[in-house]
């Protein structure tokens with residue numbers, strides 16, 4: 001893992017990529033970037049509008065372009081969106097340019113953590129549980145494919161997950 005100076009967080013909606021990423025960057029004194037926030041800042045439109053107007057395909061193209069650029073930076077903690085890994089291009093950028101940390105979470109926790117926030121367009125339907133289960137089936141192999149480290153977030157606080165990542169990063173590669 002030596003020589004890779006970026007940390008890229010991947011995992012499903014509600015895994016804690018955005019929240020844990022901020023903490024982690026603070027501890028490591030690295031810059032924090034969230035690809036969704038970056039997209040929103042640049043387009044001037046919230047993610048759910050982009051989905052409405054351009055569809056998921058349009059959103060993924062924008063996400064690929066932003067990840068191509070952001071992953072070229074040095075010394076960042078990057079929180080990706082939960083579906084970023086669906087794109088082969090995005091997956092390759094992430095795998096090649098930093099340490100990829102998969103934040104693993106149960107469907108139950110995802111539901112609990114995303115319940116109040118209505119800005120995730122893919123789960124604004126009558127059956128968010130079913131949607132999250134289907135997405136997990138499709139996506140988990142892709143998270144695992146590029147993960148250098150996997151960290152469970154179910155029973156740990158944001159702070160302790162961030163600390164665990166720091167400790168794992170300090171260990172030599174097995």
Ligand SMILES: Nc1ncnc2c1ncn2[C@@H]1O[C@H](COP(=O)(O)OP(=O)(O)O)[C@@H](O)[C@H]1O
Nearest residue numbers: 012013014015016017018019113153156157158
């Ligand atoms: N380990 C955790 N323990 C408790 N709450 C968490 C944890 N990780 C995230 N959360 C909470 O869950 C919600 C979603 O987290 P977020 O960072 O937006 O997830 P993601 O970016 O992976 O979708 C936030 O309100 C956050 O504070």
Ligand SMILES: O=C(O)C1=C[C@@H](OP(=O)(O)O)[C@@H](O)[C@H](O)C1
Nearest residue numbers: 012013014036081082083120121
């Ligand atoms: O899983 C997904 O496809 C998505 C996850 C969201 O990010 P978070 O994982 O940070 O919620 C956001 O990129 C968009 O709503 C699509």
Ligand SMILES: [Mg+2]
Nearest residue numbers: 017018079080
């Ligand atoms: Mg997020």
